Amino acid sequence: MMNLSAGAKGLPNIDPNKQAAQIPPPESDHDFSGLSRLLRIVGGFSVVASMSVFLLQGWDSGNDIGRYYLLLSQSVLLALGGFLLSYLIKENKGARVFLGLALLSVTANITTLGALIYSFVQWDTALTDYPQMARWSASDTLSIGLALGSAIAVLVPVSIFGFKVMARPAAKVLAIAFLFANGLLLIPVRDTSFVAVLAGLMIFFTLAFNAQQSRGDAALRTLEGKFARLLLFVPSVILLVRSTWLYQVNEVLYTVLGLIVFMILRTLCQGLRGDSSMRRALDLASLPVAVVVAIPAASLLDNLLVTNITLPAFALIASALFFELAGRTAVAADRVSILCAASLLLSVSFLANLLFQYGPLAGILSCLAGLAVIIMGYWIAQRSIVLLGAMTSLLGFLSAIYALLGNIDLLSWSSLAVLGSLAIVIGSIVERHGVAIQLRIHDGLKRVQKISLHDRD
Numbered sequence: 001m002m003n004l005s006a007g008a009k010g011l012p013n014i015d016p017n018k019q020a021a022q023i024p025p026p027e028s029d030h031d032f033s034g035l036s037r038l039l040r041i042v043g044g045f046s047v048v049a050s051m052s053v054f055l056l057q058g059w060d061s062g063n064d065i066g067r068y069y070l071l072l073s074q075s076v077l078l079a080l081g082g083f084l085l086s087y088l089i090k091e092n093k094g095a096r097v098f099l100g101l102a103l104l105s106v107t108a109n110i111t112t113l114g115a116l117i118y119s120f121v122q123w124d125t126a127l128t129d130y131p132q133m134a135r136w137s138a139s140d141t142l143s144i145g146l147a148l149g150s151a152i153a154v155l156v157p158v159s160i161f162g163f164k165v166m167a168r169p170a171a172k173v174l175a176i177a178f179l180f181a182n183g184l185l186l187i188p189v190r191d192t193s194f195v196a197v198l199a200g201l202m203i204f205f206t207l208a209f210n211a212q213q214s215r216g217d218a219a220l221r222t223l224e225g226k227f228a229r230l231l232l233f234v235p236s237v238i239l240l241v242r243s244t245w246l247y248q249v250n251e252v253l254y255t256v257l258g259l260i261v262f263m264i265l266r267t268l269c270q271g272l273r274g275d276s277s278m279r280r281a282l283d284l285a286s287l288p289v290a291v292v293v294a295i296p297a298a299s300l301l302d303n304l305l306v307t308n309i310t311l312p313a314f315a316l317i318a319s320a321l322f323f324e325l326a327g328r329t330a331v332a333a334d335r336v337s338i339l340c341a342a343s344l345l346l347s348v349s350f351l352a353n354l355l356f357q358y359g360p361l362a363g364i365l366s367c368l369a370g371l372a373v374i375i376m377g378y379w380i381a382q383r384s385i386v387l388l389g390a391m392t393s394l395l396g397f398l399s400a401i402y403a404l405l406g407n408i409d410l411l412s413w414s415s416l417a418v419l420g421s422l423a424i425v426i427g428s429i430v431e432r433h434g435v436a437i438q439l440r441i442h443d444g445l446k447r448v449q450k451i452s453l454h455d456r457d
Contacts, residue, residue: 064136065143068116071109072154078102079158086165096224099162106155106162107182107234111242112136113151114185120144124191155179166228169219174228177209181235192243193252199239200256206232207267251300258293262286262321266328274330283329287341290321308357312365315349318342336380343373343385347392354395360403366396 082098115136138144159178163171181202189195210229214220220229240260243253265286272279298314322342326335350369354362370393377385 063139064116065138065147068109068112068136068147069150071105071112072150075102075105075109075158076154078105079161082165083161092165095165099165100227102158103162103166103178103228103231104234106159106178107185107231107238109151109155110182110185110235111238113147114187116147117144117186118188118190121188123187123189124194155182163228167217167219167222167225170213170217170225170228173213174232177206177232181206181232184239185235190243190247192247192250195239195243195247196253196256199236199243200260202236202239203233203260204263206236207263211267211270251296251303254296255293255300258289258296262289262293265289269328280331280334283325283334283338286325287322287338290318290325293321294318311349311353311356312369315346315369319346336382339376339380340382340385343376343382343388347373347388351392351395354399358399358403360400363396363398363400363403366399367393368396370394370396 078098079102082095082102085098086092086095116138119137120139120141138147156179160171160175163174163178167174184198184202187198210220210232214225214229217225219225240253240257243249265282269279269282272282294314294317297317298310301313302308302310319342322338322345326338326342329335329338346369350366354366370389370391373389373392374386375389377383377387377389
């Protein structure tokens with residue numbers, strides 16, 4: 001009797017173990033995967049809750065330094081939980097939950113340490129009456145020094161280890177940026193203007209840093225990588241929230257907050273296609289944000305200067321942001337619409353300034369604004385914008401002349417001498433360059449008429 005194997009018959013050899021491994025798991029196994037995910041989430045938050053309850057028992061007793069060490073120990077326990085799950089149980093998803101909370105606790109600890117330092121050392125005079133829950137105080141330099149040393153010894157390793165698990169390729173760079181951003185919370189200054197500028201600069205730096213890092217590292221575009229990058233914004237957000245909640249809000253803070261929103265919208269747009277509906281919607285949302293930024297910024301400039309320039313400053317700031325928005329807009333029709341809106345804003349604001357600020361300076365500023373609008377109209381081939389700019393310049397010129405004449409005694413010898421000399425100079429210019437001036441005016445009018453062929457109005 002012949003014993004023919006499968007291979008002898010020309011059939012492939014099949015390993016029963018490999019065949020079993022290739023069989024897809026039944027549907028019930030997928031259900032167990034979802035159940036394990038649910039249990040991991042519930043269990044992780046239950047453990048965190050139990051640690052918090054344990055640490056917060058007796059929270060009202062003792063001094064602020066003792067309570068600070070309880071917060072610090074919570075960071076250690078969270079990091080320890082992540083370490084045990086990652087290296088002993090080899091379960092990275094649960095470890096990331098623990099370490100993400102540990103990284104958040106780093107900022108909470110440094111915020112508390114900053115409050116302790118400020119209770120002992122102030123570089124400004126902005127100390128205010130804190131709510132009881134935000135009041136932290138230290139009595140001597142030794143306790144502050146020990147708390148600072150303990151924070152460095154605990155929070156630096158927790159940050160490095162946390163980012164190694166969340167985004168290993170960029171862990172060192174992210175940890176340095178994270179600790180630097182948190183270090184701003186230790187500066188013993190609570191002046192709203194200083195804090196707003198500091199937090200604004202840090203957020204702008206973080207936006208640029210995140211954009212650069214995410215382009216070169218695919219790991220930072222994963223869910224854990226995005227969370228790691230978002231953590232860099234937390235200290236700056238706490239600075240702004242603390243100033244808004246505990247201190248006097250002023251124009252600097254409003255301006256910085258508006259600029260931050262404008263830059264966030266700009267960053268979101270850079271990750272979208274130029275013709276996508278979402279990007280166009282974000283560009284449209286940036287227009288009112290630019291106006292909101294210009295209002296407190298113009299008020300701030302008006303407070304700093306003697307001359308009232310609120311309306312011109314508002315128009316220039318808003319138009320500059322409109323111009324920046326038009327420069328990065330990919331759709332040509334949207335770009336023209338944004339520049340038309342900027343031109344209209346310039347003309348209306350400077351003409352309104354003529355009504356409220358009578359004088360030669362207001363007229364001269366209106367002339368300059370009108371010239372800028374004329375140039376804008378030629379650039380985007382909009383005859384209506386060119387005419388609007390010409391009207392703005394003309395009204396500004398007439399207003400300046402009227403204001404000057406109102407301040408001059410025409411019957412005095414000096415006025416007569418100046419007017420006579422001016423008439424002689426103008427006559428000489430007309431005689432020497434009159435034909436060239438006439439040709440230029442005629443050529444300009446022809447160009448304005450040709451623009452009507454491309455007028456999109």
